[in-house]
Amino acid sequence: MSLRDKRIGVLFGGHNAEHEVSVRTGAALSRALRARGYNVVDIAVGADLPEVLQREGIEVAVLALHGRAFEDGCLQGLLEIMRIPYTGSNVLASALAMDKVAAKKMFRQAGLPVAEDVVVSPGEIESFDAARIPFGLPVVVKPAREGSSVGVSMVEDPGALAQALRLAARYAGDILIERRIFGREMNIAILDGRALGVLEVVPGDEFYSYQAKYQSQGRTRYLFPAPVEKAVEDELCHQAVAAHRCLGCSGVTRVEILLDRAGKMFLLEVNSLPGMTEASLVPKIAAGAGLSFEDLAERILHGARLWA
Template identity: 35%
Template sequence: MKILLIAGGWSSEREISLVGARGMQDALTQRGHDVTFFDLLHDFDRLLECARAHDFALINLHGAPGEDGLVQAMLERADCPYQGSGPAGSFLALNKAAAKQIFRQAGLPTADWALLPQRPASDWEPPFGWPVFAKSNTGGSSLHLGRAACRAELDPILDEIFAAGECALIEPQLSGREVTCGVLGEEALAPILIEPVAGEFFDFTSKYARGGAQEICPAPLPDAITAEVRRLALAAHTALGLAGYSRTDFILGADGSLHLLEVNTLPGMTPTSLVPQEAAVAGLDFGQLLERLIELGLERHTGTPRAR
């Protein structure tokens, strides 16, 4: 199959995208596919032309463009099938404040929040008290993320977020452990328990530095909590109108409570990334996982399940 592998782009997560895509290219080539590596930063103006010349597109972009649905909309205009969610679901999931509204409407647990599209007045205080976490409303990879116990600590974090051209999302600090759970097709995978080693929470350093965090898969949790994590991951996937695959991040409280943090529509895709780890527990190696994503994308494009 002629596959257009779309990576790079121009978000702050560009380098992470390129590293993952090189591994995907190797795995796909080994499985006999004809892969064209397409760096969106340099070739965006050729996207429609190239998409029409390929059988399928695999998107490995993080942030915008990519997770915002733009590339997906253009691929649909070129009638080129691709993996994962369509433009609307992608955009809603990327915008954390919009996604949290949808979670609340669907009865799914998520922390309170405040969206700051611009710098608040000097006397602004969060409606839920301190300490808080501040992060980019549409960013990923835990970039521009910080904890603040007072306004003086919050302002430098806001400076970084606004300097990057982003809106800020403020949430109360939730005590607990981070758990993540992927969805593949119509099934939630085995959850992963994440225990940061390099810091107090799963920030950029913990996520990408060697030894920055322990990722325990499957998560050593009681059966009832595992079942609820899986149920909520699938419910969030459905509420946002997603397709193919996704990964939902949670905070698990000491009392067993769960709060949705966000849903990723283009989760990391290296052999050791979170969703590939979960797929391995389900019996799929990295190459087989990529094949399954292609299969699901083709089914969505034609509206007909393929014989397996």
């Protein structure tokens, strides 16, 4: 049976810190797939999701969800049990990509370049101080299992560390303290195992925060192709594809790499369910590579499958 004959559920929403981005991603993907003639059903995700999927007769799930419970393998596991093919990466790859601590262990074992870090458990935050950071300040403090820069702080003063740790501790899981790398942020879109290109983000503020990503009103600049030498572009793409494969990812991902002032690369993360809003980076990169948003949405849909 052709995908055009199936009921396609675009799953969006959820209950975590990235709800708003998910709603916008879902709306964009839904419009694009309807424009291509697919039978699309919008599914706002809640506790009754299994019943809704059965009631609506959903045969393929397009995942427009982000963050905990949706990007970390939980939702993927449910869809495997229900035998509904879904877009994106499988359970294990999703879990690894969402957990920054686990992902960095994988990257190190594969010989990929990452920044020095210290992992702090929630129970340690009140007693932890800057003297226990072997590489010193400045640092980036972030929840290990959040995306879209949620809960992230830049810390230059030892007195600000406790507040940054408490902010990160509002979210589940460990806290990652990384040596701050000063340089340029490069984003590489991977589609079906191939790099589409490199985009440089130049935020209006010093840090590409959640607000800069989704509420900057034009202050952030996006440079595509990134203004780097061809050899650097090729190496960025090579490292991004290697990171994507290292975690076992599939479909479309976005890989963040920092290029420091000396030209050294530091892999930040692989986003296994990147945003697809009008402000999102993957659609910008795809467009620069000659792929329309409708083409991109259709390619994502055609990658839907079961893994178990």
